[in-house]
Amino acid sequence: MxxxxxxxxxxxxxxxxxxxxxxxxxxxxxxxxxxxxxxxxxxxxxxxxxxxxxxxxxxxxxxxxxPKVPLYLDIEKLLVNLEHGGRTRYVQAEMQLMSYKQEAIDQAARDMPAIRDGLITLFSQQDFAALKTIEGKDALRADALKAVNRALGLTPPDAIEKIYFENFVLQ
Known part of the structure; x- marks a missing residue:
C-alpha cells in the first residue's frame, strides 16, 4: 500500500x-x-x-x-517748390508705397488724390538744406509714411508699412 x-x-x-x-x-x-x-x-x-x-x-x-509678400503701389512723380535763401528751389520725388495687406494697397489707389495732397503739403514745408543729408531724407520718409497713413485713416498692422524713394532730386 x-x-x-x-x-x-x-x-x-x-x-x-x-x-x-x-x-x-x-x-x-x-x-x-x-x-x-x-x-x-x-x-x-x-x-x-x-x-x-x-x-x-x-x-x-x-x-x-x-513668408509675407510685399505689395507695391507707385506714386506719380511729385514736383514741389521750396523757398530757400530767397530763391525758389525744387524737390522732385518718385516713390512707392509698400504694404503686406492688399486692402491697404487698394485703398491707397482709391485715395491717391488725398495722399498726393498730403505729400505735396509735407514736402513744401521742408528745409532744403536738411533734405541734402541722409538724415533729412530719412526724416522726410518717416513723415511721409505718417502723412500717407493719416490720409488713409489706417493704423498698423493694416497700414502702409514703408515708403521707398525711387528718385529724389533737389534743384
Missing amino acids: ADKDNLNLGGDAPQAEEKSGGKGKLIIIIVAVVVLLGGGAGAFFFLSGGDEAEGEDAVEEVVEEA
Missing part, C-alpha cells in the same frame, strides 16, 4: 501543478490580451482623435509662418 500511496501522491501532485500552471498561463494570456487591447485603443484614440485638432492648428501655424 505504501507503493499505492506514493503513486497516488505522485499522481496527484503533477495534476495539481498542471492545474495551477494552466491557471497561471491563462491569467498571463488574459492580462497580455487586455494590455494589448488597451494599448491599441489608446493609440487609436490618440492618433485619430488628436489629428483633427492638431491638423487645424498645424495649418494655422503654417499659414502664420508663410
Whole structure:
C-alpha cells in the first residue's frame, strides 16, 4: 500500500501543478490580451482623435509662418517748390508705397488724390538744406509714411508699412 500511496501522491501532485500552471498561463494570456487591447485603443484614440485638432492648428501655424509678400503701389512723380535763401528751389520725388495687406494697397489707389495732397503739403514745408543729408531724407520718409497713413485713416498692422524713394532730386 505504501507503493499505492506514493503513486497516488505522485499522481496527484503533477495534476495539481498542471492545474495551477494552466491557471497561471491563462491569467498571463488574459492580462497580455487586455494590455494589448488597451494599448491599441489608446493609440487609436490618440492618433485619430488628436489629428483633427492638431491638423487645424498645424495649418494655422503654417499659414502664420508663410513668408509675407510685399505689395507695391507707385506714386506719380511729385514736383514741389521750396523757398530757400530767397530763391525758389525744387524737390522732385518718385516713390512707392509698400504694404503686406492688399486692402491697404487698394485703398491707397482709391485715395491717391488725398495722399498726393498730403505729400505735396509735407514736402513744401521742408528745409532744403536738411533734405541734402541722409538724415533729412530719412526724416522726410518717416513723415511721409505718417502723412500717407493719416490720409488713409489706417493704423498698423493694416497700414502702409514703408515708403521707398525711387528718385529724389533737389534743384
